[in-house]
Amino acid sequence: MKFSFLHSRRIPLAWLLLTRQPLRLLVAIAGICFAGILMFMQLGFRDGLFDASVTVHRLFDADLVLVSPRSMSSISMSGFPRRRLVQVMAHKDVIGTTPVNWNFLLWRNPQTLSTRAILALGFEPGSPLLTDPKFSEKAQKLKNSGRVLFDDLSREEFGPVPDWFLEGRTVETEVAGKRVRVAGLVSLGPSFGADGNMITSRETFLRLLPSTPPGSIEIGLIRLNAQADHQKVLRSLSASLPNDVKVLTKEEFIDFEKNYWRTSTSIGFIFTLGAAMGFVVGCVIVYQILYSDVSDHLAEYATLMAMGYRLQTLFGVVAREGIFLAVMGYVPAYLSGQALYALVRSSTKLPVSMDPQRACIVFFLILFMCMASASVAMRRLIDADPADIF
Amino acid sequence: MKLTNNSQNNFSSVQIDGLSHWFGNGLTRKQVLYSVSMTINPGEVVLLTGPSGCGKTTLLTLIGALRRVQKGELSVLGLQLNGSRRTARQILRKNIGMIFQGHNLLRCLTAEQNVQMGADLLKGLSYRKRREHSRNWLIEVGLEDQMDKLPHDLSGGQKQRVAIARALSANPKLLLADEPTSALDSVTGREIVSLLKRLATEQNCSVLMVTHDPRILDVADRLLKMEDGRILPIVE
């Protein structure tokens, strides 16, 4: 292995061609880096927005979720009979269920007195709702009627509720025209559909929204014992339940929501288009650089052919230049991407981060960009006629 | 390859018989070589002179397997070039050293790396061996102190020395040089040509050199004159 490497090792011509013109190399790297950052940002925003649509979904303490087949997304949830959860309890692998009411109510900002729609969740304070272990303690406070837990990540338009609460003030306001008191804070995070969230008991929920049929819920959380095969339980529940409910795994529940935003809105398209623009810009820059590089060195390439180098070997030199450019452009793009993600996270509360899968996708896009440009630039090499150099 | 077999026995390095060449096509088609015939024996140093535009460079590029043969017989190091395949010509070129009018060094490589581009064509040698080989050639041409300089920082004569080292480092059996001294002053030109002749003869490498320069004619074993695409009969 080492032996053959020593025999095949050559002067790193591609590297030297690139680095002996530092200014051009810098322009190339800046261009590729720019394209990479554009792709990172656009794809990051896209994924971040989709992730943001399921901030609450992820937090539920559930293995399987019951929803109405008429529910389209978190902003249009339909109810189904609560009895279905009782039927689910009959399955031997089901260890617990939580009925949850889910609707948008008008929250009055206690400071400005303006109202805004907030996502309200109603559940039995005694049963588990969120995976956060500290939550069940806070939930106890909801046992008193008219108490709510306010999401401290809610947008500021809902009023300075967390600040007031932490100062020790009694925060009271109106929800759907009825008086409520903030009994604690939780951290859920705003999503696409909801600018803010609050959690309350089912009893309070029904008081705030008396039109809700008493036996109707919007989602049912199902917890299974640790050994249970989720898919198997899901199949057997689906088979036994009437078709006014749909059984989803928690992942499917999350995907169901993301999918709504992906397919029913043009968000995905807009950001993918943005990333594609970055790709095209990068292609043009790399092509320009490689093409002028090949043109400038055409006589030298012709000399190498006259010396007996194969055309394929010279193609390889250009291809390697492409690979070097891709790597050298990707590294700063990756680092800047990470810095910009941190900036976006801190300023918009959008959950964007350097997902390894996206990091790979952008790398391969950049590599593809460079290789495609290199292979077009190679065609210039065919013009190198070794007979012309004498 | 066949090439190595042939070079061991007493085949001629170059054997040309009735070689004609045209440029352009249709009405602009113009003949530049008229049934040229000549032979170069192994180890021989042949000079080719003649007025500008008489077809010397064309003949050299044909022998160097850089152009397709149109008419006539041309065999170089035992390979018949008329009707030869592209890859066969490319492999043949590894055995032909070429020195151009301009030095044609790679601008982005140091003197040593330029020479190594020639040495890298040698099969079966490790990187270190090839590097050593290139250094030895640079020492041979008297550039041991200039190895790490870029062509940009070398004088014309030094560049041509690097070109000679590069051509010889691939261990060629035939060296083609087209007016290697035209860009140099006469003293340097003389030096370069003597060096070229000495090193090539040591390697038992045949040389065909095109030149206008009357002061260097004496290095030749044989002198060929060309006019209007024809080789003139030799007058001793």
Ligand SMILES: Nc1ncnc2c1ncn2[C@@H]1O[C@H](COP(=O)(O)OP(=O)(O)O)[C@@H](O)[C@H]1O
């Ligand atoms: N690529 C070409 N296309 C057309 N005509 C050419 C080309 N190369 C050379 N010629 C013509 O062929 C003739 C011989 O040229 P050349 O071999 O370069 O002469 P020399 O090297 O003896 O000066 C000249 O008249 C020249 O104009």
Ligand SMILES: [Mg+2]
């Ligand atoms: Mg000429």
